[in-house]
Amino acid sequence: MDIKGVKLSIVKMQLKHPFTTHLGSVTEREAIIVEVEDRNGFIGYGEGVAFSSPWYTEETVQTSYHVLKDFLIPILRKNGISHPDEAFLLFSSVRRNHMAKAALETALWDLQAKIEGLPLSTLIGGTMEAIHAGVVVGNPNLPEALKQIEGYLEQGFKRVKVKISPEDDFQYISEIRKQFPDLPLMADANSAYSLEDVGRLEALDEFGLLMIEQPLGYDDIVDHAKLQSQIETPICLDESIVTFDDARKAIELGSCKVINIKIGRVGGLGEAKRIHDYCHSNGIPVWAGGMIEFGISRAHNIALASLPGFTIPGDISGSDRYWEQDIIKPEIVVENRMINVPDRPGIGFELNRKRLKEVTVFEERFKF
Ligand SMILES: O=C(O)CCC(=O)c1ccccc1C(=O)O
Ligand SMILES: [Mg+2]
Incomplete structure (x- = not known):
């Protein structure tokens, strides 16, 4: 994979109705949207699913962001990767932090499927x-x-x-x-x-x-x-x-x-x-x-x-x-x-750039 760069966007949106468990209520959702672009212009999308606070697992949006920015993206930049199958092993020098890893790894899968012209499924x-x-x-x-x-x-x-x-x-x-x-x-x-x-x-x-x-x-x-x-x-x-x-x-x-x-x-x-x-x-x-x-x-x-x-x-x-x-x-x-199940290449859905912009609270680009 010939990666040109990675973009992270933190988004924030209100839920239509609160979602409640015995651990508390979620009324607003923050997440990290990952875009990995290659030198042919294909873009793979991933989403970091950690919550704003560590109620479901120990990760949060901020810990995921830190791990992506300071560890996973540098590991990817330094070592490169030829197939997303290698990502979990490549990231194994970082313990746990599974949601951060998955955010980047899933973007690589979407990118690989687009490169091959196949639906991800x-x-x-x-x-x-x-x-x-x-x-x-x-x-x-x-x-x-x-x-x-x-x-x-x-x-x-x-x-x-x-x-x-x-x-x-x-x-x-x-x-x-x-x-x-x-x-x-x-x-x-x-x-x-x-x-x-x-x-x-x-x-x-x-x-x-x-x-x-x-x-x-x-x-x-x-x-x-x-x-x-x-x-x-x-x-x-x-x-x-x-x-x-x-x-x-x-x-x-x-x-x-x-x-x-x-x-x-x-x-x-x-x-x-x-x-x-x-x-x-x-x-x-x-x-x-x-x-x-x-x-x-x-x-x-x-x-x-x-x-x-x-x-x-x-x-x-x-x-x-x-x-x-x-x-x-x-x-x-x-x-x-x-x-x-979409039959279009990759995940089969495009980012709605206009909507993404409306809900983005922070974004950062990492050049390879
Ligand atoms: O995405 C959904 O529709 C809700 C799924 C759900 O129950 C859930 C949502 C957030 C965190 C943990 C859980 C869970 O399955 O325990
Ligand atoms: Mg459950």
Whole structure:
């Protein structure tokens, strides 16, 4: 790859409605948009998905920016790269900081796909022409949540995920079940429980949830194995799976029956694909997680979710789920409960430069 330079833009946009978990509410989203340009004028896009504060993982927009600017971009400039497959190893002198790494690595994947004139999904071995849409309700107010779910079902979403916590989990889920008895429903706890809550979690078994996501500690795989042996509902791990080896160990221990793959959390598309391949050959279904992201990250998720092991609808909704106007064109749309996998080169979406400019609060260029 003959890279000419990298541009980083920090963008900031209000969400249409706050998104709430037991850890707090997100009302405004900051992110880092990465553009890697080569000497033939191709530009690859990536998005850094760390939040403004370290509530979901330890990274933030500012730590990602620092790691990109002062470490990852200089490593890339000094060493060069011939294929994005090499990026994770190339960046291995920097520990963790997976969201920063993924921001740059995904831009390299988009660039490589554009150089080859292929859709990104094709380049990574995707087999699906369209993926199932899924949506997340982050609203602890039950009547409002019920209304929101009704609206999403009318829009054609196939699967709904809700956020739960020990405060009102049984009542919250039972009311949703009463109103939507056949809805494919799942619950995400974002580590709100401990092993002492086994009884509470067992009580949810009767609701036939597709799965419960990350009930216990955000870095735990041992207690989750104990819990899984005591509840019927399949456990899905999110926060705990940060590396390929985490996935391997969790599967070996029986800590989960499903894995949520997020490109940012695992350090890039290459690692996300490795985890997918391992899960696929071990009979563990996977789905693509969401990060309340803008269209660039969503587009990378769409390419990822076109791989054959993504058999469960993920947290992939349209641009209008969170944004009045996204930073990409065309915007991502849900049609007949599905999102089309683009057949255009790369991620298949262009930056909407006018919109990007409106929401950019800081930008910087790095010449190679
Ligand atoms: O992108 C979405 O639609 C929301 C997905 C979601 O639940 C989420 C959003 C931000 C941080 C963590 C999570 C999660 O899956 O735990
Ligand atoms: Mg989650």
